[in-house]
Amino acid sequence: MLFLISPYMLMAFLALAILALPKYLRLSAIIFAPLTALATLWLYPIATENPFDFISYTVKSFWFGYDVTWIKMDIIGRFMASIFALTALAGGIFAFKLARKKEIFVAYLYAACAMATVLAGDLISLMITWELLAITSLALLWFSRESGAQNAAMRYGLWHFLGGALLLSGIAMQMATSHSIAFASVNLNSFSGYFILIGIWLNTGMFPFTSWLTDAYPKASPSAAVFLSSFTTKTAIIIMLRLFGGEEILMYPALITIIIAGIYSFLEDDMRKLLCWSILIQVSFMIVGIAAGHELAYIAVPAMAAVHILYKSTLFMASGIILHYTGESRMSKISGLLDDMPVIFGLSLIAAVTSMAMPLTAGFLAKTWLLESIDKGHLYLGWVALTIMSGFAILPTGLWFIRFVFGSDESRQQKPMIPYIIPQLAMIIPVSLCLLFAVPSLWNLLLHTPTSMGSVFNIKEILHALQLIFISLALGFFIMKWLYPRPTYTVGIDWLWREANLIYKQNAIQPAKFRIRITHIFGEHFSALFDLISSPRSPFLRAKAVSKQSFEVFVFLAFFIISWVLFS
């Protein structure tokens, strides 16, 4: 029974009212659903006051011969679910004028699934909520009417179902070997642990899986992008913190991601893609914190994730309004919006300074805690690398977005526009939270932080933060001249397989042309091999004739079964 009145089930049921109610009452349902979920979250008891102890109040049911824990109301889960509910509230109000009711409904289901995932208490409930999260996010992307959204949704779906399949394989192997579905049973000493890690890793968008994020999110509708940017990567971060906290191996690809995303952010012309590169940078910072595994990281990483959700949703709302009004997201084509959208500029500026960890904003506390947790976790390489990378990490949102979207050049002209009031009001919710969370005692209330953590708010840390901000701004202004946005598209890692796919498609239709090319490049010996593969009797082509997809599924299942047999 408690399962039915769980926060996320309530949110999902109440979201149905968005579909049923007429437009003049719809806003009340949009506000009421996340607020009810938020209230329910805080009505659940928590068994322990210690944030590092995961023993807590649970809701269980008997599934697959296991006691499945659907809700594990620990401090981190409750905190993250609360932030998700507040973001859903802001996103819902934002979407009221800009999106169809179907889209808002699906967005709320997606938010409910994100809440369910961070509250999941074991591997089975994690698996189910994880898949539902992938399906609802895919549906949200699918409902977007932006150009290219459908194709991007297909690619997004392929990536996430691959991640889900890997996670399922890992969990199945884990259950077969250890007969346990507890989070504590997962580690990287077994093959199953790596399957689970890659499944979750894919959702964080880290190297080498950076492409799905920068491909899908910029193509979503203005309101869908607010939800998408807030939930998928952050749920993955929280699950990774629970399962793989202290695994140093996570740090290296995260550092590679920061370098890649930092370089790409300098080249980006699309403002929403720029924000996506910034997501990757910040998520990488969180993963280095997870790799440190110090007990302080169990507060710093959720804090950083929460603050990141708040300021990034604000910036996505700003970019959504701009896209809605100008029909353009290329920074080389829009600029000088300060005069037309002063309120949006002001709110974006607060979000931008929060992203730069400016003192008196929530970003300062979260980032200082994160770096302190890495230092105390004795991950010195990570600490030095993050200090070096901090300079370019804060520029995409801190300077580039504000400068090239709102700052003007004489040669560019914009037509005057008056944005709706309601989307601007929605932006106030996360922005005010960015300022409110600058108070250390509030964190004490929400995350039960030790009082010593408030001591980072001292003159030395403030000076360090300000030094970093001003030197980055100074160099940012210097280099701006050479890295001015150009009307081009960045080519990511996905370019490799998209080009390969194109070549494959072209040559699958014209094998003779492909044979000539092969002969030209590699000589006659290789073309003989090509003849063997491409002849009508070739086993490859026969498999393709039956069904290319079924053949691929067969290969994947065979790989899964062989690995199970070998390692169980």
Next chain:
Amino acid sequence: MKSFQKYQFHAAFFCLAIALILWLMEVLFIASSKSSHKESQYAFEELAYFIHYLTGYKIIFPAIGLITAAGLAYILRNLLTKKEERP
């Protein structure tokens, strides 16, 4: 923020000046609060602690990272961008 391009270098010098003032403030702050790290047993520890802040590592390290990333971006600009979006 009109015709901002003209004032970019002014803004850069302004921010650089503030960063240097902040660094100076930090050095002075550390020097003036010498009594706050009395626990150092040896004089060289005191000196090392002071030099650690004197280097301005919170300015130098991010500056190195930023210039390197921006330089790489500039060099790889034509390789990593295309004029038309991929299919």
